[in-house]
Amino acid sequence: MTAPIEVTDATFDEKVLGSSTPVLVDFWADWCGPCRMIAPVLEQIASEHDGRITIAKMDYDGNPLTPQKYGVLGLPTLLLYKDGEVVEQIVGAKPKRALLKVLEPHL
Numbered sequence: 474m475t476a477p478i479e480v481t482d483a484t485f486d487e488k489v490l491g492s493s494t495p496v497l498v499d500f501w502a503d504w505c506g507p508c509r510m511i512a513p514v515l516e517q518i519a520s521e522h523d524g525r526i527t528i529a530k531m532d533y534d535g536n537p538l539t540p541q542k543y544g545v546l547g548l549p550t551l552l553l554y555k556d557g558e559v560v561e562q563i564v565g566a567k568p569k570r571a572l573l574k575v576l577e578p579h580l
Contacts, residue, residue: 477519477528482538489529490557495579496527500550502534507566508549514569518576525580555579 480488480498489496499515501508519528533540533548543552543559553561553576561575 475519475523475527477515477530480529480531480536482536485531485536485539488527489554492527492554494525494527495553495555495560495576496529497576498529498531498552498554500531500533500540500545500548500552502532502548505533505548511549511566514572517569518572522576522580526576553579 477499478488489498497515497518499508499511501512515528515530518526531539533545539545540550545552547564549564549566551561551563551572552559553563560579563572563575
């Protein structure tokens with residue numbers, strides 16, 4: 474069982490852009506209610522799709538450079554990276570079924 478990984482501005486290039494599997498980055502903050510709502514769903518997806526996708530969490534307030542670079546304005550924002558490029562963007566908390574519908578074609 475794989476849990477979501479933590480990424481920072483310093484580790485983003487290595488852990489996300491350099492990954493051989495798709496990486497879904499969850500930009501979140503402590504003060505964001507919808508971020509807390511979506512966290513257990515992302516943990517389930519990380520566990521159920523181990524080896525096919527990596528779920529990464531980035532603290533929006535603690536890492537200002539990466540969200541700014543990718544134009545992240547609202548939270549939660551989920552960006553799916555494949556081969557170092559953003560291939561999907563999901564803004565706001567969504568149910569698991571809706572997330573999987575967006576992710577499945579890339580797995």
